[in-house]
Amino acid sequence: MEFRRGVKSPLADDSNDCGLAFEEVRATLTKMQFTDKAILDAELVGGTASRSYVILVGLFAALGGFLFGLDLGYISGVESMESFSDDVLHGETMRPITTGTVTGIFALGAVIAAFPAVISFVVDLVGRRGCMILGGATFCVGATVQGAAFTLNTILCGRMIAGFAVGLLSANVPLYQGEIAPPEQRGTIVALYQLAITMGIMVAFWTNYWLQPEKHGWRCSILLQLIPGGLFAMGATFMPQSPRWLVSRRRYKSALETLRRIRGKNDDVRIELVECYKEYRRERSTGKPNYVEFLTGESGKVLCIGILLQLLQQLCGLNVFMYYGPTVFKKIFHTQGASFLFAALSGLVNFLSTFPALCLVDRVGRTTLLLFSACGMTICCVILAAVGDACFSSGTIDSCGTISKYAMAGAVFMDIFNYAYGWGPVVWIYCAEIFSLKYKTKANGLTTGANWVGNFLIGFSPPWLMEKIGFKTFWIFAAINLLAAIVSCRLPETKGKSLEEIQVLFHTWLHGKEVPAELFLCTDDEVSETDSDSDL
Structure with missing residues (x-):
């Protein structure tokens, strides 16, 4: 089974590396102090909003x-x-x-x-x-x-x-x-x-x-x-x-609830939350x-x-x-x-x-x-x-x-x-x-x-x-x-790209060479650092 925007289950073909693996998403959510099994283990955590x-x-x-x-x-x-x-x-x-x-x-x-x-x-x-x-x-x-x-x-x-x-x-x-x-x-x-x-x-x-x-x-x-x-x-x-502002304030539970409020039922909001969190952690890893x-x-x-x-x-x-x-x-x-x-x-x-x-x-x-x-x-x-x-x-x-x-x-x-x-x-x-x-x-x-x-x-x-x-x-x-x-x-073209992908695009454009997207995501060690003032 596959998930929205490239997230896949551990049973999916390992060659499909177009996005974050399901286990990676689950592990990241756990390190963000999510404990609700309905969120961690569900095949899809969709939104409640209509498309409009x-x-x-x-x-x-x-x-x-x-x-x-x-x-x-x-x-x-x-x-x-x-x-x-x-x-x-x-x-x-x-x-x-x-x-x-x-x-x-x-x-x-x-x-x-x-x-x-x-x-x-x-x-x-x-x-x-x-x-x-x-x-x-x-x-x-x-x-x-x-x-x-x-x-x-x-x-x-x-x-x-x-x-x-x-x-x-x-x-x-x-x-x-x-x-x-x-x-x-x-x-x-x-x-x-x-x-x-x-x-x-x-x-x-x-x-x-x-x-x-x-x-x-x-x-x-x-x-x-x-x-x-x-x-x-x-x-x-x-x-x-x-x-994204809520993530920057380390209010991850509120961010997930907001994403569910503004996304459709077929959008797995966990992926967007994790992508945003990883970008936030990468930025924090470079210092204040x-x-x-x-x-x-x-x-x-x-x-x-x-x-x-x-x-x-x-x-x-x-x-x-x-x-x-x-x-x-x-x-x-x-x-x-x-x-x-x-x-x-x-x-x-x-x-x-x-x-x-x-x-x-x-x-x-x-x-x-x-x-x-x-x-x-x-x-x-x-x-x-x-x-x-x-x-x-x-x-x-x-x-x-x-x-x-x-x-x-x-x-x-x-x-x-x-x-x-x-x-x-x-x-x-x-x-x-x-x-x-x-x-x-x-x-x-x-x-x-x-x-x-x-x-x-x-x-x-x-x-x-x-x-x-x-x-x-x-x-x-x-x-x-x-x-x-x-x-x-x-100027480089940004249409159709996520905000995190645009960071990769501009890094590549400014340096004149392609940069792996992984460099714009924090490592597992960085993710494992939990925030003491999280609202969770």
């Missing part, structure tokens, strides 16, 4: 991305509303540097939250689920402060609080999704996070479009965020903990986590890859349209109504274009989507720079006519499309996969922090750049997207 349950859990976790999208998308429209100008600016016009500060301070709060020392402390203290609860509650505080504001300083304070909340969520939610998902569904489940971001942006854009004529439309646009924020904070209390090891050697190289990907994801220029969509479209069409309408349409394009990633990321792979996405964005940015500079540099309404205006709008929509199926979701997926359990929280915090540094630059600099050099700004983004295409060609 883990998708539903991942989908609810993605609501953290929806909050991200709401706060990212609402600001461009609110800043353009007359009611905001009357209530907060008292009729004055914001200078480009002030606009950039209001937009960028959100990212500054997120950078602080995603800093490794901060996110590691929070996750170690309350776990990944607790971090999501805290993020949702803090987001509601930030939205309340902004919605009740009468001064620009209060808006800045509220946006920084909301940014801190979203920083906690962005550093934690994709990791959580990646750790609860089986390998064959991991790409799709983590991609739900980006889908939720795009949905949040779309909802924010259309909310602004409908509310912008109202007297207090800007307040309503912000305070409506309390509904999903509150639902997320309360609903997260019912979500399962990450089994320290920043010298973390930032140098193999861990440092993988970290640099994650940081580069997150920076490129932001600096590719997409969020210029998310943060300043109405401003960009007003430069093209020169009317307030058209600017809000096309900004809302761009949010719809962003949302719908993320669905191909859900279908393709676990089929064609991560690196293929990244490559095609980067090439498409490069072409679109070249069109925006060339046509925009030729036709709109003079600032007159009819410089090149209607065709040029719609060509520009089409290039914006195509740029959004290319980003939404590739660099938008895939970078979150890739960074949730590539780090070892030992440094996963710290590494993901640092790479997410890099994402927010890039987000701050995109939030702060475009008003100044567009004022100084106009649509020539997109030549810069074209060059960055070309670099992204080159990077995509060099």
